[in-house]
Amino acid sequence: MVLNAILTVEANKPASHQKKGWEEFTNAVIQKISNENIGIIFLLWGNFAQQKSTLIDEKKHIILKAAHPSPFSAHKGFLGCHHFVKVNNILRERKERIIDWQV
Numbered sequence: 001m002v003l004n005a006i007l008t009v010e011a012n013k014p015a016s017h018q019k020k021g022w023e024e025f026t027n028a029v030i031q032k033i034s035n036e037n038i039g040i041i042f043l044l045w046g047n048f049a050q051q052k053s054t055l056i057d058e059k060k061h062i063i064l065k066a067a068h069p070s071p072f073s074a075h076k077g078f079l080g081c082h083h084f085v086k087v088n089n090i091l092r093e094r095k096e097r098i099i100d101w102q103v
Helices: 022-036 047-055 083-093
Strands: 041-045 062-066
Touching: 022 047, 041 047, 041 083, 047 062, 062 083
Parallel strands: 041 062
Antiparallel strands: none
């Protein structure tokens, strides 16, 4: 599942719908996933997403962090973080089905 903290924006205005209620909703979704599951692998891309780590029980889940994949910041750590490979390695270790990320 891919989830942005703010689910809508005005065209060409990043974060234009910030503080309109989306954050409360997406925070609740993240907390519910964390509280009601075990072994979720969370990929937190960018500083804003990484702040959501406080909503996740790190004793029950795995959190991977990297820079945001946007063209403006991907070179600051997203490129080369190998999150897709890391996720599949974790799934292999658990003997779970790996993800075909290219579909």
